Amino acid sequence: MNLNCNLLSISNDLPYEARSFRFIEFFEAHLSSSLSLLDDDIKSFALQSALAGGKRIRPLLVFHFAGRSDVLNDSTLKASVILEIVHLASLIHDDILDGAEIRRNLPSMHEAIGSHAAVLLGDALFGFALELASQFPTTRVCSIVSEATRKTCSGEIRQTFARGRSDLSLDEYLSFINDKTGELFRASCQIGAYLSGADQDTIDLAGEFGLSLGINYQVFDDLIDSFEDPDNSDKSLGSDWETGKMTLPVILLRNVATVDEVEVIDHLIRSGRDNKPEGNIRSQTLQLFEKYEILPKCIQYFEDSFSRTQSLIDQFPNIHLRDDLNAFIQSFTLKFTKLSNLKTSNFLAL
Template identity: 40%
Template sequence: MTAIRPAETASVAQAFASVFALLKPHMAALDTFLAGQISAFEPEIRSMADYCIDTSGKRIRPALVFLGGWRGNGMVAPDLVRVAAVVELVHLATLVHDDIMDGAEVRRNRRTAAREFGAAGAVLLGDALFAHALHLAAQFPTTEVCAAVSESTRRVVSGEIVQTLRRGTTNVSRADYFRIIDLKTAELFRVSCFLGARLAGSAPGYVEAVSRFGEHLGVAYQIYDDLADYFGQEAKIGKTLGTDLASGKLTLPLIALSERLSATDQADLAAEIRGQRSPDLATRLQQMNELGVFGVVAEAVQSELAVATEAVQEWPNEAPTPLLLSLCDVLRAQVTALEPR
């Protein structure tokens, strides 16, 4: 994988620190709340649930809840903590299932649930996490939260199904790709922002703007994640990389590469995606570097961030606006850190 300069790694870390330092009390409250949920699971699976509900992830979706519903420094609202736990549990469930389908060995710098408990056990564990998320959502005094979370969960899972059915095929257009990631990733970003702003009592227009911000930030983040699968380093990213080509997943880096290859090389790449020949990751990385694929995909990230920025910049006096926009700066720093040298 491409080397990342120490200065660039420090820049990303500083960008994260500047944003998430504000959320330390919120994340501490979330940790306490999630730890308290372990006892809700049956005794036989509590250790499995505890394994997944760890504190080492970036927790971007809970951060979007807290920032979308920002009420000032040190103000930790119990309703936001609960809904942040809901979206985090949904996200963790999708990760458990993703790692099974990708055959991933490492997640958050340790063995995936599938490797720790077996694929069959991990599937059911993911289901249990989904179910508990909806249980928590149903405890709000109105049905709005549960309705929003259940609909989003259905959309997220639908995106994963569509992507799974397209694995091992080259029948994935750019439009198909964006449709899939809008469902499987951006939807949970969107609903996190929506619920934060809605529970904070923001004006309907601002709730809509924040939701749109979350959607496009989510698309940008998934494109970045797909880029990192080829240009990242496992030690820095904290999960198994290079799995997309091996699992026949046609993401934007491979789509952009295929568009720039000769007919012969296109046929070879298609055979790798279909599983008709062994994936040659080293060759694909070399071709991506030679044909400028990184720049093309990075520009797609920037385009989505521009739309996200536009969605909320008309609301400069709302407290969450500058905090949400700082997340765009974090993601830009992450993309820059991946850039080949």
């Protein structure tokens, strides 16, 4: 499974984009090689899911926090693969829970092989990730991955239990996404910092940065689900609404709406996928989004939160790490420019 480490060179003289691209090339090869060790009956499905694409955010975070080196350490690659496999497993399960039909412009795994098999495939990938983590000479890596996996599932479970609960508070919403998305970001940064030999204060700060970034990433994803044009997306949209999942746009709207208006919003949330609300309810809710300028308020909330994430970078003592994280954040900033093209709303007007 191991690649020839003599070939895994990434010159520090290369610009940020070139170094990151070279790492991702090595990562993709290592991911494919690792998944090829799975049982024959599930190997092809795991490879199909993993190699269909992806932003590889968690592997890149491990890479940056692991530190610059002319030769890429096998431990960095292995940790990156472990965290991406956990993420992949969570996506397979999420698509089942949300009834999402598309993932990365392809049929979601439960659409391709059935929900029963897809659940078990996700379970197998969780188990495989922990198996790989246990192979490190220290239990620290396995401990961080296990905790992040547990909290990721816990956050999803708590959010599932809260579906259709229209009185969900902003703090409760943030606690859900803190676990379901933030914890894997935190684990990626902490493991990378640990592998670099960083002290505990730096490892803790790395975790704080990762958690903050992960929360912002989930808020962004929730805004896309509510406001993106379906023609511009590579996955199913509107699933949060259809499953009665409360996210930032609806929470902010309920906080400013009148009692009568809240009844309209709650009717839409409670309707869910199985009981489509009549057209006038959708139309009324759309008007409320526009009346209270919820999309601009969501964007402002996101920008304020993201500024805090950026400010954490200055606290790292290593100048090279700060440079890499600022470059990494810049790629996020470009991605987040999509917010300026959103409109109210992608599905309420249907």
